[in-house]
């Protein structure tokens with residue numbers, strides 16, 4: 132049995148699923164089967180062994196992560212981040228302390244904003260997971276109060292019923308894993324694109340722009356509690372528009388000509404449209 136410095140395990144071993152314990156050195160976690168994982172110098176833990184990776188660099192790459200950070204740090208999505216923090220503040224709690232997982236946390240922008248804007252931020256115990264190592268390293272470097280790990284949403288390395296709440300902003304998830312890691316009566320807060328999200332940017336790329344649905348798809352095993360739609364216009368400059376494009380899935384459809392046209396265009400307003408939905412585990 133590894134020497135443990137904690138009683139309730141935070142993580143499960145990604146190889147054998149047994150509990151992982153922080154070792155006496157404080158520098159690594161190990162399971163009873165001796166699978167061991169070192170904490171990176173930035174303080175995060177990589178719980179995505181190479182045999183579970185479908186590519187060398189899964190998730191957002193370094194360029195996408197940098198673009199995302201530059202765009203988000205400019206404050207364009209701050210109103211949405213504030214609304215997320217307000218929703219977290221009003222979630223019914225079983226205890227004073229709320230354990231929160233940011234799923235697909237990227238470079239950690241929303242984690243930082245939650246600390247800044249939640250009235251109850253001292254009562255939050257926050258964790259973040261993403262499959263992209265660069266993003267997790269960047270998140271951990273900027274915010275030491277959150278425990279960040281590299282892992283997959285399809286096989287989350289957390290014990291059953293670990294969290295009171297999961298936050299999923301523009302990120303993928305697996306319904307069964309969501310159900311498993313949430314405590315009973317746990318909450319899920321999703322942010323998904325509304326019908327008009329980034330409409331004018333999409334007009335640059337597609338001949339025919341299709342609107343997203345007005346309601347986000349219900350994850351299996353959850354009841355919809357409340358929905359809030361937030362829309363407003365932003366006017367990023369050419370460099371910020373390029374960053375915005377790079378962090379969206381439609382970047383793949385933008386050829387060089389389109390990118391040049393976007394770069395050379397006069398400043399123009401782009402609609403944002405976010406759907407925030409609060410769900411409760413049935």
Ligand SMILES: C[S@@+](CC[C@H](N)C(=O)[O-])C[C@H]1O[C@@H](n2cnc3c(N)ncnc32)[C@H](O)[C@@H]1O
Pocket residue numbers: 189190191199234235236237238240241260261262263266282283284285299300301302303378
């Ligand atoms: C559109 S980004 C959103 C990031 C962050 N929530 C935000 O809004 O800034 C989607 C994120 O999901 C991550 N991702 C993709 N597939 C994943 C998976 N299977 N497990 C965990 N994260 C994944 C990507 O690496 C990326 O950081």
Ligand SMILES: [Zn+2]
Pocket residue numbers: 144145146147148149162163164165166
């Ligand atoms: Zn193990």
